[in-house]
Each structure stands twice: as C-alpha cells, then as structure tokens.
Amino acid sequence: MxxxxxxxxxxxxxxxxxxxxxxxxxxxxxxxxxxxxxxxxxxxxxxxxxxxxxxxxxxxxxxxxxxxxxxxxxxxxxxxxxxxxxxxxxxxYMMSCFHPMTIPDICLHNDYKLEITNYNSTYVIKVVTQKGEAASLGRLILVDELAVYDRILTDDNHKRKGLATFLMKELEKIALSKGISKNFLVATEEGKPLYESLGWKLYCxxxxxxxxx
Known part of the structure; x- marks a missing residue:
C-alpha cells in the first residue's frame, strides 16, 4: 500500500x-x-x-x-x-498500476464481440454475445494524464470466461494509445483479486x- x-x-x-x-x-x-x-x-x-x-x-x-x-x-x-x-x-479499495498491466495473451471467444463507444473523455467497451446480450462492460476515463477504470462488470451468466481480463486489456490499449500508463480505480472486495492478478497494487x-x- x-x-x-x-x-x-x-x-x-x-x-x-x-x-x-x-x-x-x-x-x-x-x-x-x-x-x-x-x-x-x-x-x-x-x-x-x-x-x-x-x-x-x-x-x-x-x-x-x-x-x-x-x-x-x-x-x-x-x-x-x-x-x-x-x-x-x-x-x-483504491488501487493503482503506474505501469503497463501484466495481462496474459488472451483472445475473445467467437461467441462474443466488442462494441466501443465514447463521450467526452470516457470510453465504453461492451462485450456482447453474437445475439447482442450484454456479457461484460467497462469504462475508461482519461483525466490529467491518469487513466481511470470505472464500473467494470460481468454478468453472472458469463463469469469465469476471462471476459473482465480481456475487457481490461482493451481499455488499457486505449490509454496507451494516448500515451497514458498511469492507471487508477476503486475495487470492490469481489473485484480486487482480478486487478491484483493484472499487476495492480492497493493504493489505500x-x-x-x-x-x-
């Protein structure tokens, strides 16, 4: 910490x-x-x-x-x-990762596809099934050279398939493309282990x- x-x-x-x-x-x-x-x-x-x-x-x-x-x-x-x-x-838990994340080489299964939208400095990535059912969702906001990850959620029916990890990887790609590698978020008890596995540390x-x- x-x-x-x-x-x-x-x-x-x-x-x-x-x-x-x-x-x-x-x-x-x-x-x-x-x-x-x-x-x-x-x-x-x-x-x-x-x-x-x-x-x-x-x-x-x-x-x-x-x-x-x-x-x-x-x-x-x-x-x-x-x-x-x-x-x-x-x-x-406020968590930080002030360097590129440690993310395994992971691909999105053919059952899913990505949808990316943005508004102001916020980027929204959705992982949806081929039928359009929402499976995982997350936001990235770029402010003051800080990449903030927000509302990272995976539907219960689609958990343990690596979707959240893939989502974090795609969000980070956006931050890195803007030259930002200083990452920050607030985790729940449930989400904390995922972020730790990707190289995040407890900030406070x-x-x-x-x-x-």
Missing part, C-alpha cells in the same frame, strides 16, 4: 468518476471535495484524503439521509470517530458511510 496519498490523484479520480456519469465536476469543500450527484439514494458525496477534523465535523453536522461521506481510511478508523447514525458501506483503503432512511 502507498505511504503517501496524493490529493491530485484523488482529485483526478473523482473528476473522472463524475465525467463517467455526466455529473457536475467536483468542487472544493474545506480540505475535501464535494460532488452534487442528485441520485435518489446518493444525493451528494464528500471525499476526503484523510480522516481529519473537517471530515469528523461534517459527520456531526449532517443528518440528511443518502449523503455519502468517503475517506481514504480503514472502516475501523472511521467507526471510532463518527456517530452511530452512520452506516459503513462495503469496503472499497476507501471507506464510505451514509445515513439510510
């Missing part, structure tokens, strides 16, 4: 996250960042690179449901500093809390 968390990298990652969803770009909020998300179950998100007084005070001030506070810290650290009204969400823990209804 990295010893130093770069606020520039977190800023670029959150900018990419917002661009991918076509949301307003992050704005500064004290020592952190704020995004007006506007979803029913995620109205706003605040992101902090450290568990500091700004984060702790904000957690005391907010009573509204579906406002997410997110911080580069472990769940145990966060729990010690926030009130019980906050519910810790499933663990996230990423913990989210929210007051649900």
């Amino acid at each position: 990295e010893n130093h968390i770069s606020s520039d990298i977190i800023d670029s990652w959150l900018k990419a996250w917002s661009m991918s969803r076509e949301l307003p770009l992050p704005v500064k909020f004290k020592s952190g960042l704020k995004v007006d998300v506007g979803f029913e179950k995620q109205k706003t998100r605040y992101v902090f690179t450290e568990l500091n007084d700004d984060f702790i005070q904000l957690s005391k001030d907010i009573n509204e449901p579906w406002v997410f506070l997110k911080v580069c810290a472990s769940p145990s650290e966060v729990k010690r500093h926030v009130l019980k009204k906050w519910i810790v969400q499933p663990q996230g 823990f990423y913990t989210s809390i929210v007051i649900p209804l």
